[in-house]
Amino acid sequence: MNKIESRNVDFFYGSSQALKNINIAIKPNTVTALIGPSGCGKSTYLRLFNRMNDLIDNTRISGTVMIDDQDIYAKGVNVDSLRKKVGMVFQKPNPFPKTIFENVAYGLRVNGITDKKFITERVETSIKQVALWDEVKDKLKKSAFELSGGQQQRLCIARALAIQPSIILMDEPTSALDPISTAKIEALIYELKKEYTIVIVTHNMQQAGRVSDTTAFFYMGELIEYDNTKTLFTNPKIERTQNYITGRFG
Amino acid sequence: MKPFYKKFSEKFIEGLLMLSGTVTSLAVVLIVFFLFKEGVSVFNQEAVEEGYVVAVNKKNSADHISSEDLKNIYDQKITHWTPINGKPDSIVLFRLEDISNFYSDEQIGENFEGLPTCLSSVVDSLPDIIAFFPERYLAKNFKGKVLQVDKIKMSEFFGGKEWFPTAQPSAQLGVMPLILGTLWVSLGAILLALPLGLAAAVYMSEIANEKVRRVMKPLIELLAGIPSVVYGFFGLVIIVPLIQKTFQLPVGETGLAGSIILGIMALPTIITISEDAMRNTPRAMKEASLALGASKWQTIYKVVVPYSISGITAGAILGIGRAIGETMAVLMVTGNAAVIPHSILQPVRTIPATIAAELGEAPAGGLHYKALFALGCILFLITLFINLTVEFITGRNKHQKH
Amino acid sequence: MQLPDEHKLASSKKRKQAIAFWIFRIFSYAIIAILFSILSFITYKGFSAISWGFITQMPEEGMTKGGIFPAIIGTLYLVCGSMLFAFPIGVLAAIYMNEYVKDGIIKKIIKQMTNNLAGIPSIVFGLFGMSLFVNKLGFGDSIIAGSLTLGLLALPVVIRTTEEALKAVDDTFRQASLGLGASKWQTTSKVVIPIAFPNIITGLILSIGRVSGETAPILFTVAAYFLPKLPTSIFDQVMALPYHLYVISTSGTNIEESRPVAYGTALVLILIVLFANLLANALRKYFGKKVKMN
Numbered sequence: 047m048n049k050i051e052s053r054n055v056d057f058f059y060g061s062s063q064a065l066k067n068i069n070i071a072i073k074p075n076t077v078t079a080l081i082g083p084s085g086c087g088k089s090t091y092l093r094l095f096n097r098m099n100d101l102i103d104n105t106r107i108s109g110t111v112m113i114d115d116q117d118i119y120a121k122g123v124n125v126d127s128l129r130k131k132v133g134m135v136f137q138k139p140n141p142f143p144k145t146i147f148e149n150v151a152y153g154l155r156v157n158g159i160t161d162k163k164f165i166t167e168r169v170e171t172s173i174k175q176v177a178l179w180d181e182v183k184d185k186l187k188k189s190a191f192e193l194s195g196g197q198q199q200r201l202c203i204a205r206a207l208a209i210q211p212s213i214i215l216m217d218e219p220t221s222a223l224d225p226i227s228t229a230k231i232e233a234l235i236y237e238l239k240k241e242y243t244i245v246i247v248t249h250n251m252q253q254a255g256r257v258s259d260t261t262a263f264f265y266m267g268e269l270i271e272y273d274n275t276k277t278l279f280t281n282p283k284i285e286r287t288q289n290y291i292t293g294r295f296g
Numbered sequence: 297m298k299p300f301y302k303k304f305s306e307k308f309i310e311g312l313l314m315l316s317g318t319v320t321s322l323a324v325v326l327i328v329f330f331l332f333k334e335g336v337s338v339f340n341q342e343a344v345e346e347g348y349v350v351a352v353n354k355k356n357s358a359d360h361i362s363s364e365d366l367k368n369i370y371d372q373k374i375t376h377w378t379p380i381n382g383k384p385d386s387i388v389l390f391r392l393e394d395i396s397n398f399y400s401d402e403q404i405g406e407n408f409e410g411l412p413t414c415l416s417s418v419v420d421s422l423p424d425i426i427a428f429f430p431e432r433y434l435a436k437n438f439k440g441k442v443l444q445v446d447k448i449k450m451s452e453f454f455g456g457k458e459w460f461p462t463a464q465p466s467a468q469l470g471v472m473p474l475i476l477g478t479l480w481v482s483l484g485a486i487l488l489a490l491p492l493g494l495a496a497a498v499y500m501s502e503i504a505n506e507k508v509r510r511v512m513k514p515l516i517e518l519l520a521g522i523p524s525v526v527y528g529f530f531g532l533v534i535i536v537p538l539i540q541k542t543f544q545l546p547v548g549e550t551g552l553a554g555s556i557i558l559g560i561m562a563l564p565t566i567i568t569i570s571e572d573a574m575r576n577t578p579r580a581m582k583e584a585s586l587a588l589g590a591s592k593w594q595t596i597y598k599v600v601v602p603y604s605i606s607g608i609t610a611g612a613i614l615g616i617g618r619a620i621g622e623t624m625a626v627l628m629v630t631g632n633a634a635v636i637p638h639s640i641l642q643p644v645r646t647i648p649a650t651i652a653a654e655l656g657e658a659p660a661g662g663l664h665y666k667a668l669f670a671l672g673c674i675l676f677l678i679t680l681f682i683n684l685t686v687e688f689i690t691g692r693n694k695h696q697k698h
Numbered sequence: 699m700q701l702p703d704e705h706k707l708a709s710s711k712k713r714k715q716a717i718a719f720w721i722f723r724i725f726s727y728a729i730i731a732i733l734f735s736i737l738s739f740i741t742y743k744g745f746s747a748i749s750w751g752f753i754t755q756m757p758e759e760g761m762t763k764g765g766i767f768p769a770i771i772g773t774l775y776l777v778c779g780s781m782l783f784a785f786p787i788g789v790l791a792a793i794y795m796n797e798y799v800k801d802g803i804i805k806k807i808i809k810q811m812t813n814n815l816a817g818i819p820s821i822v823f824g825l826f827g828m829s830l831f832v833n834k835l836g837f838g839d840s841i842i843a844g845s846l847t848l849g850l851l852a853l854p855v856v857i858r859t860t861e862e863a864l865k866a867v868d869d870t871f872r873q874a875s876l877g878l879g880a881s882k883w884q885t886t887s888k889v890v891i892p893i894a895f896p897n898i899i900t901g902l903i904l905s906i907g908r909v910s911g912e913t914a915p916i917l918f919t920v921a922a923y924f925l926p927k928l929p930t931s932i933f934d935q936v937m938a939l940p941y942h943l944y945v946i947s948t949s950g951t952n953i954e955e956s957r958p959v960a961y962g963t964a965l966v967l968i969l970i971v972l973f974a975n976l977l978a979n980a981l982r983k984y985f986g987k988k989v990k991m992n
Contacts, residue, residue, distance in 0.1 A: 096587055103505060124708045130589035140580040143603050153588035156598065158707040202584070209588060302881065309883045313798055316790035320857065321811035323850050327818065330829045495725035503719055504726070512730065514979060519733050521904075521971040523911025525940040526964050529947050530736050533957075560732055567729075593715035621819025623914040624940075628948055648821040648914070655825070655918050660833055672825040676818060683817035 049074040049243040055109035064090050068269045077244045079258035086264040088247050092215050096132040097125050133206030135216045139198030141190035149190045153209035172208040176200040196227025216246040232257050263287045334669035341663050343466045344445040351427045351440045357381045360444040363466035390427040428465040459634040461664040469667045473636045477644035482619035484555030493566030501574040520564035528628030531557040549631030551644040557625045562615035573607020610686045617682040623648035647675050744965025747958040756926040762955040772936030779845025780909050788856025796864040797886050816854035820914040823851045827919040842932040844920025852905045859901025863894040896985030900978045907974030913940040
């Protein structure tokens with residue numbers, strides 16, 4: 047069974063087509079990397095899975111995107127519930143102007159959970175999952191802005207985990223971080239794979255090679271090649287992929 | 297020669313630019329100087345109309361009197377000398393026109409040439425008299441005693457409950473009703489404008505699509521551009537009669553009318569500033585909230601509003617500031633009664649409206665004139681305080697976010 | 699721990715959002731409705747009062763009949779006078795602030811003072827104008843006293859809009875010019891100002907709109923209650939549109955009978971502001987494109 051599946055997906059910003067006929071199937075508990083040069087559509091594609099593109103005026107999608115065998119663009123689908131199931135981590139750390147605790151508790155509260163004990167426990171578990179607990183346990187009531195960039199990003203991951211999604215989308219999660227913080231996040235991704243299905247957009251090909259099981263290479267809105275990461279990096283079937291991963295363009 | 301000329305002209309232009317740059321600072325300094333020079337001198341003035349004297353019998357032990365006591369004596373609220381010099385005798389009030397009770401027209405003379413002598417003997421003959429008359433009728437060898445009227449005290453000025461600058465014999469300059477009136481009307485205005493303005497700001501920045509926003513934005517600017525006298529006129533012909541009818545009042549010129557008009561006038565300030573602040577909320581932050589399953593509305597009140605709260609506060613405070621300083625519209629619709637208001641359906645009078653209404657009739661350099669400048673000082677200080685508060689709020693926030 | 703029912707939660711969230719958004723929409727439309735009711739009421743009532751004679755004739759019969767010509771001319775004089783003072787100084791000050799002075803204490807002080815000046819209520823400008831220009835300098839109630847007072851009031855507006863216009867000029871233009879050996883003033887006058895010019899003019903138009911409607915600053919510095927002749931020197935008093943509206947609507951000889959004139963005057967004032975706003979917006983659009991194209 048596939049966790050995520052997209053069939054014949056086209057996507058338009060106004061009249062310009064951003065994605066052309068994308069077909070991908072993603073297995074549960076894997077890490078899939080989306081790579082490609084800037085503007086190739088990889089981020090747009092990622093944002094289809096939690097319907098984040100709905101927020102942009104004048105956009106249109108055709109084809110089907112299935113999560114757990116349900117068409118997420120079908121009529122009557124509740125977008126809020128979908129987003130509860132599909133967590134997201136953004137390019138730059140973007141904590142809310144709230145305390146560390148409230149940042150992680152946010153998703154629970156907006157989804158109608160009021161039980162204090164439950165929230166406290168869940169916040170603690172989530173922060174522990176991202177290995178941030180020891181660093182912040184004494185300052186949960188402090189503003190999240192007081193943390194370093196790397197810590198903030200891990201907090202954002204904890205925030206996504208708190209509502210127990212089954213999929214986590216990551217949009218270049220380390221592009222704003224230093225190498226040490228990046229390494230920590232990559233280690234975290236490896237851990238999280240056990241429980242979650244992860245899709246990550248990255249600019250950094252070494253990162254794709256290090257963390258992902260499968261890799262999809264996008265170019266000009268098309269899916270050029272989609273394969274096992276090892277195969278794609280060592281033995282690409284298509285020349286354009288070869289050129290990109292060896293650094294001849296992009 | 298040429299390079300020298302070029303260098304010289306560069307320097308000259310820079311000097312000229314610098315001079316222009318200092319004009320605003322100079323203007324502020326000059327405004328403060330002129331305002332406070334006139335305004336503060338109100339406290340060096342006796343609270344009796346210039347050119348008039350207060351006189352008593354020379355056996356009277358009092359040698360000075362406060363303006364409040366003087367007023368109360370002439371209002372016959374004080375009828376005995378007890379509070380002034382401790383003697384329980386009843387006071388004999390004397391105004392200039394009372395002279396005809398003592399002397400005939402012939403004795404006074406056709407051109408009042410006999411008046412000083414008459415006045416002098418009247419004051420001398422009645423031990424419990426208090427007399428108030430023009431200084432020019434003070435005889436050279438006046439047999440009574442001229443009372444010193446106390447200078448206006450800070451406490452009288454700021455704590456006084458009566459504003460009656462043309463009262464005789466002593467002007468009443470209590471600014472309390474004016475300050476309260478100003479705050480009262482402005483508070484009412486902001487209570488009306490804030491919910492409307494914030495709703496519109498949220499709507500424009502978070503809910504409406506770009507097309508609607510592009511139409512609304514210039515309309516709000518237009519609302520800001522309409523002259524205050526036009527607002528006042530509109531209030532006068534529409535709001536005032538409406539209030540009078542709705543509440544069955546004798547007059548519709550009330551604090552409520554002022555609050556409504558000022559509320560409308562404060563809207564553009566509140567909307568523009570808080571909308572700006574909300575639009576500055578990073579997109580990623582809103583998306584993070586939505587990605588956690590929050591609805592758009594939850595995102596607005598849990599993320600956008602807290603993030604932009606300092607900008608929203610700044611907008612609200614500046615809105616109050618605009619309302620406090622507004623002159624013409626208020627002058628036209630509030631009825632201008634200088635009493636401490638007890639209900640929003642009573643006429644009130646604000647500081648700016650008082651200045652606008654009275655300065656034309658106050659002789660330059662006189663007590664009244666100076667008192668109006670003192671009101672200007674109060675107004676200046678209030679608005680300065682408001683602007684500095686806003687700068688502090690927005691400045692501190694900038695610092696925090698970087 | 700009972701997790702909330704998915705469907706119930708979703709519909710409750712939806713309902714709350716719908717209610718909140720409706721309230722916001724209604725409030726926003728209410729504001730627009732207020733604006734339109736003011737505009738349409740005054741247009742409707744004022745339209746019948748306005749005629750060629752209304753804007754070209756002297757007031758008659760205790761200002762209940764006739765036109766508002768001297769008030770229009772008076773306002774025109776005051777607008778021109780105040781702009782002659784505020785526009786050059788404001789633009790030069792903005793150039794100094796944006797192009798010349800370096801970040802530091804001086805810039806901070808000037809900025810602070812400009813902000814303070816902008817925050818002073820207009821009636822305080824009136825007080826100041828009266829004590830300095832009318833009394834101290836002995837101009838009396840006159841066009842020059844009124845113009846200077848209004849000019850001071852408009853100064854921060856001109857400075858702000860000009861500064862924004864200058865800030866919008868891309869730094870590469872300056873660097874390119876300086877790189878070619880042009881001096882600072884040459885760069886400013888030949889490169890920066892031409893590019894910023896349309897926006898500077900937009901600011902000028904908006905401040906004209908603002909100045910023409912101000913009443914409080916001219917109450918005691920220039921405005922005449924009734925003066926059916928045109929000024930012959932800058933030391934004359936004049937009538938002015940906003941003051942005229944104030945006078946005939948509150949203290950004229952016959953308030954009821956002068957209502958049509960009041961509506962007409964209010965309409966003229968609104969038209970001036972409307973015209974200024976439309977012109978400014980049109981200029982912004984027109985030149986906005988042109989600057990980008992070049």
